[in-house]
Every structure is written in structure tokens, then in C-alpha cells.
Amino acid sequence: MSVIITATATKRPIIVWDLVTSIILILLGLAIDGIVSLSSLFLVLASDSCGSGRECNLAQLTTGWLIAMIAPSVVMLIAIILAIVRMVLRRVSWWVPLAGIVVELLVWWGAVSLVFASVHGSS
Numbered sequence: 001m002s003v004i005i006t007a008t009a010t011k012r013p014i015i016v017w018d019l020v021t022s023i024i025l026i027l028l029g030l031a032i033d034g035i036v037s038l039s040s041l042f043l044v045l046a047s048d049s050c051g052s053g054r055e056c057n058l059a060q061l062t063t064g065w066l067i068a069m070i071a072p073s074v075v076m077l078i079a080i081i082l083a084i085v086r087m088v089l090r091r092v093s094w095w096v097p098l099a100g101i102v103v104e105l106l107v108w109w110g111a112v113s114l115v116f117a118s119v120h121g122s123s
Contacts, residue, residue, distance in 0.1 A: 012090035022083050025097035032101055033076045036108045040068040043115050050119065057118040064114030071111065072104040079103075 043065045050056035079100020086093035 014090060015092065018092050018094050019087060021094040022087060022097060025094060025101065026080055026083060029076050029079065029097050029101045029104065033072055033104060036072045036104065037069060040065070040072075040108070040111075043068055043112065046115050046119050055120050057120075060118035061115055064111045064118060068108055068111035068115065071107045075104045075107055076100050 047056060047058065047061055050058065050061075079097050083093045083096040083100075086096060
């Protein structure tokens with residue numbers, strides 16, 4: 001005697017408010033990423049005062065500039081991928097792009113602080 005067990009897979013319902021909120025937050029995160037990346041281009045101007053009587057740590061300045069240019073986009077890309085995976089699995093996902101925006105801004109602010117810390121006051 002063989003027993004046939006049929007499992008009916010119940011799909012979770014689509015949460016419309018979560019889907020709309022997630023998409024809006026993803027778009028907001030991309031806009032913030034564009035603004036942050038554009039403003040990071042100008043961080044290289046912090047090195048203008050180097051060499052005119054100021055000591056600068058150029059390795060630290062370059063590292064901070066590269067982190068400010070690249071890391072926020074990487075953070076937002078990871079957040080978008082995780083949010084899309086959660087949306088496909090029909091799980092609550094609005095918090096993922098929101099957390100991505102917060103981490104993106106914190107990483108950028110840390111990198112900007114690193115750049116400005118590399119340029120010391122006049123000696």
C-alpha cells in the first residue's frame with residue numbers, strides 16, 4: 001500500500017503597500033546615491049591646500065575619496081538586491097532599502113571625515 005501525499009503550496013499574498021513603499025524607497029536610495037557620488041567627485045579638491053605649507057596624508061585622502069566614491073553605490077546595490085529577493089518571496093521588504101539608505105549615508109559620511117582628517121591645519 002503506497003501513500004501519496006500531496007502538499008499544496010500556499011503562496012503568501014502580495015502586500016501592495018509594502019511593494020509600493022519598497023519601490024519608492026529604492027528610487028529614493030538611487031537618487032541619494034547619485035547625489036552622494038556626484039558630490040564625492042569634488043572631495044579631491046581637499047588636496048588643493050596640500051603642499052602650500054600644509055602637511056597632508058595623501059594615502060589617507062585617496063583612500064577616503066575612493067571609499068566615498070564606490071562604497072555607497074555598493075551598499076545601495078546590495079540593499080536593492082536583498083529588497084528584490086524579499087519582494088519576490090513576498091516578505092515585508094520596505095525596511096531593506098531604508099536600512100540601505102542609512103548605511104549608505106553613514107559610509108559616505110565616514111569617508112568624507114577620513115578625507116578631511118587627512119588635511120591637517122597649517123603648521
